[in-house]
Amino acid sequence: MPISVFLRLADRYLPRRTVRLRLTLLYGTLFVLCGAGALSVTYFLVRHTVAAAPNLKVFRTTRDPDAATAPGGPAIPPGTEAEEVVAQAEEALAAQRRQVLHQLLVQSGIGLAVMAVLALVLGWWMAGRVLRRLRRVTTTAQEISATNLHRRIGLAGPDDELKELGDTFDELLRRLEASFKAQRWFVANASHELRTPLARQRVIGQVALDDPGATVASLRAAHERILAAGAQQERSIEALLTLARSQAGIDVRHRFDLGEVVAEVVDVRQSPDVVLRKSVAPCPIAGHRGLTERLVVNLVDNAIRHNVAGGWVEVTCGAGRLTVTNSGPKVPASEVARLFQPFQRIGQARTTDGGLGLGLSIVQAIATAHDAKVTAAPRPDGGLAVTVAFPEHGRDAPS
Known part of the structure; x- marks a missing residue:
């Protein structure tokens, strides 16, 4: 029979090789191997215990060279009927020992077979209980599409690897939902x-x-x-x-000094109505220099554009943190988060400042690509303070 025909028949008539089946077979195989090993050790120990020693006899005859000094009763004279009875007794005792060992081997094998079947049944049941939560993850994932990304698995139970898998999948769904909403x-x-x-x-x-x-x-x-x-x-x-x-993210990261980028950006910015101040210290990070420069440019330009006559902009950089603070009109705290969304502006800025409404959303995207965190807080006197904190691993990454 060709091998392809055999494989097709096996796939058709044999049960599907699921994880539950493989775990059950693994449990059963390990039990059989461990049981067989334990029974083998027990058998050889019993055999060694009941087997007669080569220099030890139950009865002695006068033909034995050590008959006079060996312990026990009087020696049996050779050639008598008693010697024949003794030989038969020795042979019966040896046969009894062999019978005991044979019965031990047979009964141990039967017990091992029964326990192997029981181990397979219990293994199948236990594997089903363990994989029940995994089936819930699979079923939920199959039912989720682009139109119902709001669904979550919400896996309950002990804090083990399966719970971690469910939580990771829920977090993935949350990010996908946010990404789909942002895309639309x-x-x-x-x-x-x-x-x-x-x-x-x-x-x-x-x-x-x-x-x-x-x-x-x-x-x-x-x-x-x-x-x-x-x-x-x-x-x-x-x-x-x-x-x-x-x-889209960053595939290759290179080490550079964020302080140099900030100094270059601030030095070429001039505004007759706004005073620029900077406090820059060496700040090595790892990432994409061009995108990081665009982040700094957008923050500084946004601070200059959304300002007042005679206002100021202060840029500080050091220890993995970039902060751009500016004076300007008051910003409601409830509107700060909306500023980081594309094409979102406050009040009449949409038509009077000449901006596109993409500056801070680009800052957010570049920071996310660098695993950095962006926070913004309105100042009581007006204006905004935006801070970009780069992660420790980004600052310590090799060049």
Whole structure:
């Protein structure tokens, strides 16, 4: 019979090789091996105990060289009927010993077989109890789709490896749910943000073409407005690409000094209405220097943009922490978390500051890619204090 036919028949008629079956067979095999080993040791010990010693006899005859000095009763004369009875007694005793050993071996084998069957049954039952929670994880995972990521396994029981697996899966579902929600929300808002400059360009161009009294100056003004809308669209696309790149994570990390990056960014920033102050110390971290520079740029630019005339921005860096604090209008504490979502701004800033609403969301994405934590707190006098704390392993990672 070809091997392929045999395999097909085995897959069809033999039970599926589940984890429960393999565990049961493993339990049974280990029990049989341990039982056989214990019975073998017991058998040889009993055999050694009941077997007659080669130099020890129950009865002695005068033919034995040590008959005169050996302990026991008087020696039996050879050639008598008593000697024949003694020989028969010795042979019967040896046969009885062999019978005892044979019965021990047979009965031990029967007992081992019975206990092996019982071990398989108990192993099947115990494996089912152990894997019951794992089946719950599997069933829940099969029922979850992109439309019901809010479901959780909620595995109960002792804090063991299966409980850890269930909790890990729940955490994975939580992150997937947040990612799917952010993706749907982001696509909806990004399409609106990209559609607005295009619509503006089309309207401006159409109005200029439909004006019968258009002059060179009016056409130039319309063209400049179209270019301005195109520049805004370019900034939006660049910001969206940076955000997507940050959310994709970092494959290779290199060691660099965050303090140098902060100093370079702050030194080239100038604002006639805002005073910039910096306090920078060496701060070695591991990550992507280009993305980290974009993080610093967004934080500093955001602090300058959302400020007041005569205000200030203070940038401090050291010991794995970057803090950007600025003066400015008061920020409600309930609105701080929303600022880190794409296209979210407070009040009328959406239309008056010239920003895209992606600065802090890019900061959040870059920080997450570096395993860093971003916290923001509003100042009582107005403004915001944003801190990015990089992890210890990131600062200690080799270059």
